[in-house]
Amino acid sequence: MKSVHWILIGALLPIALIVAWSMLDTACTLEAASAANETVRECYRNWIGALSGWAAAIAAGCTIFTILYQIRSSKNIAHKQQIEAKVLFDREVMKLCEEINRVWRDAEDINAQSRDAKHIERQAEYVKRELAHIHRRAGQRVLSNLTGMMHPIEEFRCLRILNAIESASSTVKVIGWDEANQDTERYEPEGFQYIEEMIQQFDFLRYRLEQDEERILVEVFKNRTTLRNQAFENLRELLDDAFTGFLPRNPDNPL
Incomplete structure (x- = not known):
């Protein structure tokens, strides 16, 4: 990948973390945790456990995209x-x-x-x-x-x-x-x-x-x-x- 792509990913990653943390704060309020018969800490743990699978899938997709991009770049370089x-x-x-x-x-x-x-x-x-x-x-x-x-x-x-x-x-x-x-x-x-x-x-x-x-x-x-x-x-x-x-x-x- 080009350096500009890595710069873009590096800039978006902190924003994504801030957005995710804000969503957890909204989802795991005291009222929401009490309604689910769990503590706020348990609510955070459950949400993080649920989101970890999606995070792993997104990371795997990014890895596959990077590998495919490198293979394509190698073919283009070899052809050139x-x-x-x-x-x-x-x-x-x-x-x-x-x-x-x-x-x-x-x-x-x-x-x-x-x-x-x-x-x-x-x-x-x-x-x-x-x-x-x-x-x-x-x-x-x-x-x-x-x-x-x-x-x-x-x-x-x-x-x-x-x-x-x-x-x-x-x-x-x-x-x-x-x-x-x-x-x-x-x-x-x-x-x-x-x-x-x-x-x-x-x-x-x-x-x-x-x-x-x-x-x-x-x-x-x-x-x-x-x-x-x-x-x-x-x-x-x-x-x-x-x-x-x-x-x-x-x-x-x-x-």
Whole structure:
């Protein structure tokens, strides 16, 4: 309850006691007690005993009202915290996406304008530093704490976004192949190859946001070139073909 409510109760309580005492004085006069064949003290005791039940009922009602009010206030506070956490999270994620868009734009400019190996290497180091900064910000504990304050459905959505951003800003690794076409340990590319892999990684981030229908975040990358990872597209088509191959050959089957 608010402080003004307690002040009001504190002001009314003495008045109620004075009114009750005045009523007892009126009810327990000597004439009234004699008419009931009892003393004035017995009259007071009987009236107080009769009124104690009503007082207990009123006190219980006030207690229930206070508890219900506190429960309602707690729900309102929790709902407000959920909304505020979502707003703060969306604001931080928007900033991260804007920074990724800026790095993506720089990477496209490097990829399109320069073919000098030393220049590309210097620019690639710049992109790496920027991505490391974004990755650290995306992994901040404050963002995960904000998701923990949300509704479970909203928390799941925000964690997917956060995971996509962390993946897009993580260190690029490619698979190495030996002379026998056997894959070896992953390694971090350099120079021009790093820029190309990074652009594909950014584009895959946009693809994941599109699949999750995060239109506001996708709009941040509207000026970037769409470059789907061809290996990913081929793999998806291969899986689709394999899945439809197991289905019975029914001409009415829409697949």
